[in-house]
Amino acid sequence: MRAPVQGTQPRRVPGRIPRPWxxxxxxxxxxxxxxxxxxxxxxxxxxxxxxxxxxxxxxxxxxxxxxxxxxxxxxxxxxxxxxxxxxxxxxxxxxxxxxxxxxxEFALLVRPGTGLDTIRTVSGHPHAGAQVAGWLAGRLPRARWLPAPSNAEAARRVRDGASDAAVAGDFTAAHYGLRVAAAGIQDTAGxxxxxxxxxxxxxxxxxxxxxxxxxxxxxxxxxxxxxxxxxxxxxxxxxxxxxxxxxxxxxxxxxxxxxxxxxxxxxxxxxxxxxxxxxxxxxxxxxxxxxASAPSPTAVRTEPDDDAPRDEHHRGSRARGHRPAAGAHR
Incomplete structure (x- = not known):
């Protein structure tokens, strides 16, 4: 399975219903x-x-x-x-x-001015933690994991100073005034x-x-x-x-x-x-x-108006030689 492409927009599903919900x-x-x-x-x-x-x-x-x-x-x-x-x-x-x-795909989000060498706590949903455990162990071995109810809640805690970094989608950064310190940090592509x-x-x-x-x-x-x-x-x-x-x-x-x-x-x-x-x-x-089951996976990445700053010196290995996860869904 091919990894999402930068700037891809969510695809709309047919079947519009004529009323708000x-x-x-x-x-x-x-x-x-x-x-x-x-x-x-x-x-x-x-x-x-x-x-x-x-x-x-x-x-x-x-x-x-x-x-x-x-x-x-x-x-x-x-x-x-x-x-x-x-x-x-x-x-x-x-x-x-x-x-x-x-x-x-996951990114590491931090407050502006935070360097990787200063990160001691990383927060995110437990499912996100399981998908980036290898990257965190290799890049931030001294950081302590702080579970959160959602990745966006983890980002909000970083904004409020309760954690040094969050694992979330890169699009989340713009919602909370954070910076993308590393992108594509998931251990398994696809x-x-x-x-x-x-x-x-x-x-x-x-x-x-x-x-x-x-x-x-x-x-x-x-x-x-x-x-x-x-x-x-x-x-x-x-x-x-x-x-x-x-x-x-x-x-x-x-x-x-x-x-x-x-x-x-x-x-x-x-x-x-x-x-x-x-x-x-x-x-x-x-x-x-x-x-009806979903017809195919949708790639979801940063939208053009999501302009959170990025640190290009700390890119995640989006193509680290991992094969895509087997099976789209079960």
């Missing part, structure tokens, strides 16, 4: 999640509401203060996004209405993050843009993820489940939340049988509905 997303301003949301035609002219956490975004939807929430759910390098999966499992009757897949726009099951305001070809389910299962390997392997060996993607994250209380992606629409006989089998083996699963 109230759409929330994992914020604050300047996150990849906001960028994913802005690729959708529904975002044009709509009120976009940043939320501090995935759980808070879904609360806004359930409470009627937002029509839908855009949330990151999986990355091809770092795996499932635990905060989102747990929030979906705890939300009342969420359904997926749109999917967006972005190619992501990494992809998948985002889901989730509404309440009672909402019928989002007609499909294409025929649904994916059905997702999730629910709590007993035991921590490390202890579920044999059980999941047994599920995957079943002929009806070989094409199903299964992910688990800890639920915070000693058990797990399982997320399942099934190919096809639940109204199709083969997919219906697959969903029935999963529900039989895992009685706690709930359906997130059937929806």
């Amino acid at each position: 109230r759409l929330t997303y994992l914020g604050p301003e300047g996150t990849f999640t906001e960028r994913a949301l802005r690729t959708l035609p529904e975002a044009d002219g709509s009120r976009l509401l940043p939320a501090a956490t995935a759980a808070r975004a879904l609360e806004l939807v359930h409470g009627g203060d937002a029509d839908a929430a855009m949330l990151p759910v999986h990355n091809t390098v770092a795996g499932p996004v635990g905060d989102t999966v747990r929030a979906l499992a705890g939300a009342p009757a969420p359904v997926v209405v749109r999917e967006v897949v972005l190619l992501v 990494a992809v993050t998948r985002f889901l726009l989730c509404a309440h099951s009672g909402a019928h305001a989002f007609p499909p843009v294409r025929q649904a070809d994916r059905t997702s389910l999730l629910g709590r299962v007993p035991g921590p993820p490390d202890g579920l390997g044999a059980f999941l392997d047994d599920l995957r060996r079943h002929p009806l489940l070989r094409a199903v993607s299964l992910y688990t994250v800890p639920d915070g209380s000693g058990a797990s939340v399982l997320f399942a992606d099934c190919p096809g629409n639940a109204e199709q006989p083969a997919t219906h049988r697959t969903v029935q089998l999963l529900s039989l083996r895992l009685p706690g699963l709930q359906s997130l509905g059937s929806y």
Whole structure:
């Protein structure tokens, strides 16, 4: 998979809906999640509401203060996004209405005047940390990692002096008056993050843009993820489940939340049988509905009006010989 090209604009998805929406997303301003949301035609002219956490975004939807929430759910390098999966499992009757897949690249953002040799703390979302761990170990071995709810929140903390540097998209720098100290610092080229726009099951305001070809389910299962390997392997060996993607994250209380992606629409006989089998083996699963998968990953990079200063002496190795991450998304 080819890495994003400088200056590439997010591609608009066909299927414009003629009314404004109230759409929330994992914020604050300047996150990849906001960028994913802005690729959708529904975002044009709509009120976009940043939320501090995935759980808070879904609360806004359930409470009627937002029509839908855009949330990151999986990355091809770092795996499932635990905060989102747990929030979906705890939300009342969420359904997926749109999917967006972005190619992501990371930059190191600092306050103007900060040199790499003075950085002692670096902040970012845990998924970002997993994708730049090698670069940080090689370039900033003495820096301490400070996890943040989002990469844009990490940038805001740098602006406010709570951290020396943030890992985020280079486009985030302009939002917080920061400088790009190094760009392209991800360890694996071509990494992809998948985002889901989730509404309440009672909402019928989002007609499909294409025929649904994916059905997702999730629910709590007993035991921590490390202890579920044999059980999941047994599920995957079943002929009806070989094409199903299964992910688990800890639920915070000693058990797990399982997320399942099934190919096809639940109204199709083969997919219906697959969903029935999963529900039989895992009685706690709930359906997130059937929806159209994203047709292809979208490259998202700095826009022409994002003119945060850059330090050309500290470029990340955007082409360090790494192969693109396997699989656009699962």
